[in-house]
Amino acid sequence: MLHVSVLRRRPGFCLEATFAAPTPGIIALFGRSGSGKSTLVNIISGLLAPDAGEVRLDDEVLTDTRAAIAVPVERRRIGYVFQDARLFPHLSVSGNLRYGEKRARAASRIIGFDEVVSLLGLAPLLARRPRELSGGERQRVALGRALLAQPRLLLLDEPLASIDVARREEVLPYLEALRDQLAIPMVYVSHQFDEVLRLATHVVLLEAGRVLAQGAVNEVSLRPELQSVVGPDLVGAVLEGVVVRLDPDSGSAELTVGTGTLQVSLRDVPLGSRVRLQLLARDVILATQPVQGLSVRNALASTVTAISNDDYGAVLVRLDVGGETVLARITQNALRALNLRPGDAVWTLVKAVSTRGHAFRLAAGP
C-alpha cells in the first residue's frame, strides 16, 4: 500500500490530500492542471517537503513530520520520470541508463540493463545523444533510466504531455508492458481520462488541492465528482469484461460484462483477454419498449436505480445492467416524455462503435 496524508500551504495554493492505494499496480493522480498533482508527486519523491503529514510505502515511513522523519531523495529508491524527461545532455543514452544503475545497491536489484533495453526497445538508441531523440524516445530512455535505479516505486509526471498526440503510441504500449510484466508500483499523473482508462488500476481524483474521490477506475467513473473535472461529455461508466468471441472481418467483438454480453467494435485484442471500456453517458440511449429496425447493436434489459440532475441542465440516469452500473445522460424533456422513475425497467441501447476500449490485464493477473 502507498499511504499519503499531507498538508502543504503556500500563498495562493493549499494542498491537503489523503489517500491510500494498493500496490503493485498503477495509481493515477487525475485532475486538471493546477489541482496539485505535481506537488503531490514531488512530496512523495521527497523533492518537496510537506508542512505536515506522512508518506508511507508498505511498512516503511518515508516522511513523517511528527516524528521528524524525512528520508533524503537520493536514498528513497523512488524513480521519477519527469514531464520533460530531463536526460543528461552530456551523456549518451547508454550513459544515462547506466547513471542510476551504477548507484543502485546490488542487494536491491530487480531488473537488469539488457532486460530494460529489450522491454523498452532501446537497443538502436544506445549510442545516441539525448538531443538526437524524438520526444517519445526521450521518455522511453527516461523510463529505462529510472527503472535501472532499481526503484520500489516509480513516479510518472505526465510523461506524455510534451509529446504530440499522434506519437504517444511510441510510449503507451511500453507503459502497459511495464504494468503487466513488472511488479513495480507506479504513480501516474495525468489530466487525460483516456490515459487513466488505459493504464490505471486505482484513481485518485484531485481538485484544487483536495482529494474528491478515490478507488478502482470503474468505481470512480460513476462518481458525480468526476463530472466537474472531465466535463459532461466525458462522463461515462467504465466496465471490465472478457473477450468471448471475435469477428475479425467486421472488427467487432463480444464481451461478457457482468451477467450479460456486449457487442463492441474492437480490433487487435486476443480472445479471452480482459478489456476495460468506457460507455460515454451521452452515447447511451434509453427505451421503455423493445425497439426494432435500429442500427444499434446492443439492447440490454436494465433497471433505473437513480436519477439526478447534472450541473449542465441535463439528467444523469443510473442503470443496473446485469449487475453492472451504466450511466446515461438525457435531457429533461426526454426524462419527462419517458416518465422514468427509479425501479423502472428500460432497454439500454449502446452502439458497438461508441465504446472506447483497451485490452487490460490486471496487475495481479497471470
Next chain:
Amino acid sequence: MNGTSGPAELDALRLSLEVAARSVGFSLPLAVLVAWILTRARFPGRILFDAFVHLPLVLPPVAVGYVLLILFGARGPIGAWLRSHFGIELAFTTAGAALATAVMTFPLMVRAIRLSLENVDRGLEEAARTLGAAAVDRFVSITLPLMLPGILAGAVTAFAAGLGEFGAVITFASNIPGATRTLPLALYTAMQSPSGDALALRLAMLSLALGLLGLLASELLVRRVRRLLGR
C-alpha cells in the same frame, strides 16, 4: 626563475606565459567555489561578498598591488607566516607576480563560471538525486561537466588578460628581468630607454598576436565543448 639568457622579448614572453598559467592554476578551483557560493548559497552579507570579489575590477591595479604588498610582503601578516612556516616568498618573485595577476583576473573568471552555473538546469540535478546521487556526487557527475564551457571560457579569458597585467604586478612583484619582467613590463621598460623603440614595437606586436590567439582559441574551445555536451 632568474638569469635565463636569450633575447629580451623571448624572456618576457616565456615569463608572461608562466605567470598567466600559474595565476590561472591558483585561482581556478577557488573561482569555481566562489561562483558556486554566489549562485547557490543564501547567507547574510552575500551582496557584500559579491562586491568584494568584484573589487579588483574597479580598483586601480596599483592599489591592489599595494594591498598585496601590505598583506603578503616579507613583514606583512600573511607574508611573514608563509615565510616562517613554508619558506614561501611572494613579494618580488615570479610566484608573487602570478598571485597579483590571479587577484586581478579573479572577477573575470568568477563571472564566466557563474554565468555557466546559472544556466545549469536544476531539474537535471533533481533527476540525478532521484537516481541515487548525493550532493558531492551530483556536483561532480552533473553540475561540473555542464559548467565546463564556462569554466574553460573563464580560464582562457583570465589567462589572456593575465598575460597583460601591469599595475598590480609591478607594484607587488617589481620589474626584475627574468623573474617578474613580463611582456607589458618589458614593453614599458623598453619605452623608457632611448634606444628601445624597435624592441618596444616588437613587444607590442607580440602582445597583439598573443591576445588575438588567446581569444580565438577560447572561442573554438568553447564551441567544441558545447558540441560535446550536446547543445
